[in-house]
Amino acid sequence: MSLDLARVQTRLVHAGSPELKDGSGPVNVPVVRTSTVRFADTAAHAALNQQRAAGGRVATYGRHGLDTHQALEETVASLEGGYRTVLAPSGLSAIVLVLLATLAPGEHALVADSVYSPVRRVDQALLQRYGIEVEYFSATKDDLEPLIRPNTRLLYLESPSSLLYEVLDLPALAAVARRHGVLVAADNTWSGGLYYQPLALGAHISIQAATKYLAGHSDVMMGVVTVDSAELAKKIGVTYDALGLSVGADDAYLTLRGLRTLDVRLARHQENALAVAQYLSRHDDVARVFYPALEQDPGHALWQRDFSGASGLVSFAFQHPDAAAAARFIDALRYFSIGASWGGYESLALEAAPARLAEHSHWQDGTNKQSVVRLHIGLESPLDLIDDLERAFTATRDALRRSA
Numbered sequence: 001m002s003l004d005l006a007r008v009q010t011r012l013v014h015a016g017s018p019e020l021k022d023g024s025g026p027v028n029v030p031v032v033r034t035s036t037v038r039f040a041d042t043a044a045h046a047a048l049n050q051q052r053a054a055g056g057r058v059a060t061y062g063r064h065g066l067d068t069h070q071a072l073e074e075t076v077a078s079l080e081g082g083y084r085t086v087l088a089p090s091g092l093s094a095i096v097l098v099l100l101a102t103l104a105p106g107e108h109a110l111v112a113d114s115v116y117s118p119v120r121r122v123d124q125a126l127l128q129r130y131g132i133e134v135e136y137f138s139a140t141k142d143d144l145e146p147l148i149r150p151n152t153r154l155l156y157l158e159s160p161s162s163l164l165y166e167v168l169d170l171p172a173l174a175a176v177a178r179r180h181g182v183l184v185a186a187d188n189t190w191s192g193g194l195y196y197q198p199l200a201l202g203a204h205i206s207i208q209a210a211t212k213y214l215a216g217h218s219d220v221m222m223g224v225v226t227v228d229s230a231e232l233a234k235k236i237g238v239t240y241d242a243l244g245l246s247v248g249a250d251d252a253y254l255t256l257r258g259l260r261t262l263d264v265r266l267a268r269h270q271e272n273a274l275a276v277a278q279y280l281s282r283h284d285d286v287a288r289v290f291y292p293a294l295e296q297d298p299g300h301a302l303w304q305r306d307f308s309g310a311s312g313l314v315s316f317a318f319q320h321p322d323a324a325a326a327a328r329f330i331d332a333l334r335y336f337s338i339g340a341s342w343g344g345y346e347s348l349a350l351e352a353a354p355a356r357l358a359e360h361s362h363w364q365d366g367t368n369k370q371s372v373v374r375l376h377i378g379l380e381s382p383l384d385l386i387d388d389l390e391r392a393f394t395a396t397r398d399a400l401r402r403s404a
């Protein structure tokens with residue numbers, strides 16, 4: 001374990017802790033719920049409003065968040081190495097917040113074609129209506145320089161990518177964008193912010209669905225946006241207020257509690273996922289495994305350079321071309337539940353829809369077009385998970401044989 005990672009683990013335990021008052025205090029920040037903030041007098045009210053307008057982190061209304069929210073923001077900012085963190089009601093709302101805060105009508109954004117699929121829905125349903133142009137490109141094969149226009153304002157990336165975990169060269173991409181004055185935003189949900197530091201590698205903005213690893217128990221919906229400067233914090237904050245966004249204090253508390261054990265949980269997710277990925281890579285029914293911590297993965301060298309660990313997401317393509325193989329396989333699993341999202345303590349399985357894979361140039365250029373299954377490897381015994389997978393492979397082979 002690197003010294004930097006060890007220091008992050010310590011910060012996760014202590015960041016955002018409540019101060020002692022009169023010589024004592026609780027370990028955890030209390031849940032502070034309020035819609036109205038009271039003031040001693042009109043002068044205090046006016047002073048705090050002015051402070052907030054200038055970019056200060058103060059609350060003049062309950063929607064701005066009080067002690068519980070501020071403790072979570074402080075902890076995530078410490079984790080990401082950022083200037084400030086803003087909370088959003090979901091991961092997707094955090095993405096929308098960034099897009100609307102950084103783009104205006106007539107402007108252009110470059111988006112890696114392997115990003116989280118709902119980004120495209122935001123583009124079609126919202127950005128296009130406001131005259132914002134989004135262009136998708138292959139972040140590993142296309143030359144970024146000629147794609148940047150005079151009106152390009154944002155480069156939006158996700159590394160590893162959604163579904164297939166393609167690792168991008170963020171430092172190189174960010175260097176090109178910065179030369180042209182283009183902001184760089186990166187979705188950092190895969191690493192939980194623990195094993196990857198986009199801001200240190202050149203991004204201006206790091207986004208996470210805190211619903212996933214930060215909260216860690218499949219009982220919270222939340223997004224977080226962390227920025228590297230006061231200027232960006234103000235720009236994000238103005239848009240946040242205009243959108244009327246708000247996060248409940250109870251959800252902030254649960255996410256903060258999850259963060260305290262993030263490093264312990266992710267270490268177990270990684271250990272289990274690597275065992276499963278290695279098992280899958282040796283299996284006769286598997287054409288390819290997508291997991292950058294595997295030596296044979298095309299992104300392994302970049303992953304080794306820029307990451308300090310891996311998460312619990314593993315995808316694989318079937319050797320058999322039958323389109324029904326993935327559904328049969330998933331239905332035969334016992335310990336893997338079927339469900340969207342991931343990042344909780346439980347294992348999940350979901351078919352990667354062909355329509356979503358077709359959006360990825362990383363998949364289009366491959367020779368394998370078989371069904372793909374995305375697994376989130378939870379905290380169960382890896383022996384039990386591998387036994388479960390083997391039973392499902394056997395059941396799938398038997399079903400395919402009977403239907404032949």
